[in-house]
Structure formats: C-alpha cells, structure tokens
Amino acid sequence: MSRFVFISLALVAALLAVDYYVYRHWRRYVRLRSRHHSGIHSLRWTLPLYQVLMPLMAVSMPVYFAFSNWWEVEPKLARALFMGIWVTYYLPKALLALALLVKDGIRFVIWLFGWFQERLLAPAEVPASAPAEGPAEVPAPAPTPTAEARLDLSDMKRMRRREFVQRLGWSAATVPFVVVGYGVFKSLYDFQVFRVDVPIRDLPRALDGLTVAQLSDLHAGSFFSERPMHEAVSIVESLRPDLIAITGDFVNHDADELPLILPALNRLRAPLGVYGCPGNHDHYARIEDVVRGVRSTPVDLLVNQHRTLRVDGARLHVIGTDNTGFRQRYADLPGALDGLQADPHGEEVRLLLAHDPTFWDAHVRPGFPEIDLMLCGHTHGGQIGFEVGPLRWGLARVAYARWAGLYAEARATGAGRQFLYVNRGAGTVGPPLRLGIRPEITLLTLRRA
Incomplete structure (x- = not known):
C-alpha cells in the first residue's frame, strides 16, 4: 500500500470520526427540538444534509490532491477556494468535538460515581414481614386535577429550560465557524505594519535613522490573485524606506506561482535598493527557476553574496545567504563575506538576510559576532495565536524559541x-x-545607542 493511500485512508477515517461524533450530538438536539417545533423550524431537514456532507467532505481532500492536475481551471484560485472551504468546515468541528468530548467525559465521571455509590453504599435489604392484622389500609386520595396540572407545568418548564440551554450551547457552537471564516476570508491579507527601532551600539551617525522595510514568506501560491501582493507593495511604498529586504519563500512549491507576485515586485524601488534571499520553500520548487524569476525584477537576490553600500562616508554591508534549517544546508556565510572590505574606521553596519531564525543561534551568534542585525522569517508567527499588548503567543512558539519580533543577545x-x-x-x-497573527510588513529604523 502506497504512503499516499495509507495517509488518505487514515485522514478519511479521522475526519469521519470527528464529524460523526458532532453529528450524533446535533441529531439528539434536533429530536428534542422537534417535540415543540414543526416544519422548517424543527431543523430535521439538516440531518439528511449533514449525512450527505459527511462522506463528501471526508474524501474531498485526498481526491483533490489525487486529481487536481486534471482540472481545467486556474489551479491557484481553485486551491485557495477549496482549502478555505475545507478549513472553515473542519477546524470549528474539531474545536466543537473537543468541547463535546470534555462535556461527555464529565457526564461519564458523574454517572460512574453514581453507579459506584448505588452498588457500594446502598443499604442492605430488610426481609419483608407478615402484615399485621388490623384495619385495612386506607388508600391515599387520588391527586386532584390541580396537582396534576402543576406536575405537567413543572415538566414543561424543565423541558423548555433544557431546550433553551441546548439552543444556547449550539448557538455558541457557531462562534468557531464565524471566527475561522473571518480568519480565512478577512484577516488573511489584512497586512499590519510593525514599526521597530533597533538600537545599535556605536552606529555610524550617517546611518542613524536609516529605515529598512522587510517583507517575508510571500508564498505566491497562497494568494488568490495578484491583488494581495500589490496591496502589500503599496503599503511599502507609503513607508518610503531607504532599503527594502525580502527574506525568502517567494513560492510555496512551484516556480509557476511567481506570476502572482512578479508584477508587484516590479514596482519596488528604494534609494539604497531592494534585496532578498531564498527560503526553504524556494528549494521545494526548482531553485534555478525561482532565482531567475525574482532576479527579473528590481529584487537583487543574494545567494551567499554581499553588497556594500556607501552612505555619507559610512558603509552598509547587505549580506544574503541561502537557506539553512530543517533538512537544508545551503547557507555559506563565510563565502557570502568573502571579499567584503571592512571600513578601516569602523564606520559600518552589517545587515544579514537569512530565512530561518535558527540560523542565528546555530551559526551567527557563535561564529560571526560582527553581524549587527539579521532579518529572517520562516515561522509565520504560527498564523494562529494572540497579540494583546505585552501578551503574545503563537503556534510557532511551540517549535521556535525566536518566533516573532525583535530579539537581542x-x-x-x-x-x-x-x-x-x-x-x-x-x-x-x-x-x-x-x-490573531496578521500578515506583517516591518519598518525597522536603525538607532545609535
């Protein structure tokens, strides 16, 4: 059995299990609701719809990846729409299933406790004795209609209260769908500008206040069209930086994605130039095609190379390495520095562009203390998390100690x-x-410390 078939079967089984678990709870709620509502308000019509969607959505992912090359439609748009719908359908279901599992677990523990209480703490049975002779037992009076009515009213109130609580619960269950839908279709390209001061000791006065705009991880294949990249470039243009840096991952896995970003990259201009470096995803494609495509724009893609810029007598060395990180070892920092002419009076700054943040701790800090500032990306901040004032956390924090923002050592x-x-x-x-983790455009300002 091929790996694709095995993974596909496991994925389908897992998705069906999650979906059916949520379906059983939904079916129970619909049956309760049907006691007091009829027609469309009973929601019974949702059950056959759910039954059809369950298998279709479960098999859709492996079928899409198996046959998507046969589609006679624009593949990037089809992929983006499909993934958006698929994530909106399943991610909230997974969160809902987790909440229901916790609730069912609590109910099971309560039931188990009651069961043991009945078995272990119940009083011993007392043998029945012969009835004593005497006057016949007078039967209790039958309940009056008023009492029966009170019982029915009490039962009705309990049922209505239970239905209200369940309705409230299922209404709350729609919140994850709304939130995920917002994350897919609204905040996906809602670019946020981060303005950061970098206080460098003995920074040449000529470079004090110099600004660098940074973009990273463009992943052209993740865009619906050319529009998001044009919006990002328009924001960069409005910042009027002295220099622009793009730190890798121009594509997802195919150089054919580049036409979605090349028209926007052709607009980039800065007084000191536009520079970039490759990322790990650029190697998943044919790296030669990616390099050729990016270099057809104003972006000077530095692959283990450097450029020395003169700014009012000071030197700004822009160094770019190929990617080194998980399962990739393409960076050659000594080679990138080869031939670099240091300023004899120390009036210089060395700016390194490298894609993966782990490269800083593994290679730059221990071996190259002359590097003043390294710009990178790769983590995406985890794409899911929160940033509220000083409180911040992203999924990338699980795997990376340096996952977003400025670090100093x-x-x-x-x-x-x-x-x-x-x-x-x-x-x-x-x-x-x-x-919670919006796409980023950074404006870094070098400050003399």
Missing part, C-alpha cells in the same frame, strides 16, 4: 549586542488561515 566578543528580527510573513503555508 550580547555579542560573543562582549562589545554590544547582536539583533535578530523575525517577520510574521505576508503569505500562508498549509491552511490559508490567520487568526
């Missing part, structure tokens, strides 16, 4: 600090979804 030489900035990315990878 003392240089190995002890003279000042080195800085790392991790951009949250402009595109997406995996589910086309962002919740």
Whole structure:
C-alpha cells in the first residue's frame, strides 16, 4: 500500500470520526427540538444534509490532491477556494468535538460515581414481614386535577429550560465557524505594519535613522490573485524606506506561482535598493527557476553574496545567504563575506538576510559576532495565536524559541549586542488561515545607542 493511500485512508477515517461524533450530538438536539417545533423550524431537514456532507467532505481532500492536475481551471484560485472551504468546515468541528468530548467525559465521571455509590453504599435489604392484622389500609386520595396540572407545568418548564440551554450551547457552537471564516476570508491579507527601532551600539551617525522595510514568506501560491501582493507593495511604498529586504519563500512549491507576485515586485524601488534571499520553500520548487524569476525584477537576490553600500562616508554591508534549517544546508556565510572590505574606521553596519531564525543561534551568534542585525522569517508567527499588548503567543512558539519580533543577545566578543528580527510573513503555508497573527510588513529604523 502506497504512503499516499495509507495517509488518505487514515485522514478519511479521522475526519469521519470527528464529524460523526458532532453529528450524533446535533441529531439528539434536533429530536428534542422537534417535540415543540414543526416544519422548517424543527431543523430535521439538516440531518439528511449533514449525512450527505459527511462522506463528501471526508474524501474531498485526498481526491483533490489525487486529481487536481486534471482540472481545467486556474489551479491557484481553485486551491485557495477549496482549502478555505475545507478549513472553515473542519477546524470549528474539531474545536466543537473537543468541547463535546470534555462535556461527555464529565457526564461519564458523574454517572460512574453514581453507579459506584448505588452498588457500594446502598443499604442492605430488610426481609419483608407478615402484615399485621388490623384495619385495612386506607388508600391515599387520588391527586386532584390541580396537582396534576402543576406536575405537567413543572415538566414543561424543565423541558423548555433544557431546550433553551441546548439552543444556547449550539448557538455558541457557531462562534468557531464565524471566527475561522473571518480568519480565512478577512484577516488573511489584512497586512499590519510593525514599526521597530533597533538600537545599535556605536552606529555610524550617517546611518542613524536609516529605515529598512522587510517583507517575508510571500508564498505566491497562497494568494488568490495578484491583488494581495500589490496591496502589500503599496503599503511599502507609503513607508518610503531607504532599503527594502525580502527574506525568502517567494513560492510555496512551484516556480509557476511567481506570476502572482512578479508584477508587484516590479514596482519596488528604494534609494539604497531592494534585496532578498531564498527560503526553504524556494528549494521545494526548482531553485534555478525561482532565482531567475525574482532576479527579473528590481529584487537583487543574494545567494551567499554581499553588497556594500556607501552612505555619507559610512558603509552598509547587505549580506544574503541561502537557506539553512530543517533538512537544508545551503547557507555559506563565510563565502557570502568573502571579499567584503571592512571600513578601516569602523564606520559600518552589517545587515544579514537569512530565512530561518535558527540560523542565528546555530551559526551567527557563535561564529560571526560582527553581524549587527539579521532579518529572517520562516515561522509565520504560527498564523494562529494572540497579540494583546505585552501578551503574545503563537503556534510557532511551540517549535521556535525566536518566533516573532525583535530579539537581542550580547555579542560573543562582549562589545554590544547582536539583533535578530523575525517577520510574521505576508503569505500562508498549509491552511490559508490567520487568526490573531496578521500578515506583517516591518519598518525597522536603525538607532545609535
């Protein structure tokens, strides 16, 4: 059995299990509701619809990936629409199933406790004795109609209260669908500008106040059209940076995605130039085609190379490496620095563009203390998380110590600090979804410390 078939069967089984578990709870609620409502308000019509959607949605993912190349439609748009619908259908179901599982677990524990209480703590049975002779027992008077009416009214109130609680619960269950739908269709390309000051010790006065706009992780295949990238570039243009940096992952997995971003990249201009470096996803495609496509624009893609810029007598060294990270070892930082002419008076700054933040701790900090600032991306901030004032957390935090924002550590030489900035990315990878972690455009300002 091929790996694809095995993974597909496991995926279908897991999705069916989650969907059927939620369906059973929904069916129970609909049956209760049908006692007091009829017609369309009983919601019974949702049951056959649910029964049809369950198997169709479960098999849709493996079928799509098996046969999507046969579709005579625009593949990027089809992929984006399909993934958006699929995530909106299943992610809230998974959250709902988890909540229902907790509720059922609590109910089971309560039932189990009651069962043991009945078996272990019930009083021993007392043998029945012969009835004593005496006057016949007078039967209790039959309940009056008023008492019966009170019982019926009490039962009705309990039923209505139970239905109200369940209706409230299922209404609350729609919240994840609304939130995920917002993350897929609204906040996906709702770019946020982060303005960051980088205080560099002994920064040349000529470079004090120099601005760098950073984009990262464009993932062209995650865009519906050319429009999101044009919007991002318009924002960058409005910031009027001195230099623009793009830190890798121009595509998802195919150089054919580049036409979705190349027209916008052709608009990029900055007084000191536009520079970039490759990312891990650029190697999933044919890296030669990606490099050729990006270099056809104003972006100077640095693959283990450097450029030295003169700014009022000071030197700004822009260094770009290929990707080194999980299962990739393409960076050659010594090669990128080869031939770099340091300023004899120390009037210089070294700016490194490298895609993966782990490269900073593994290679830059221990071996290259002369690097002042490294810009990277890769983590996307996890795409799901929260950032409220000083409180922030993203899914990427699970795998990366440096997952978003500015980080600083003392240089190995002890003279000042080195800085790392991790951009949250402009595109997406995996589910086309962002919740709480918006796509980022960064404006970094170098400050003399």
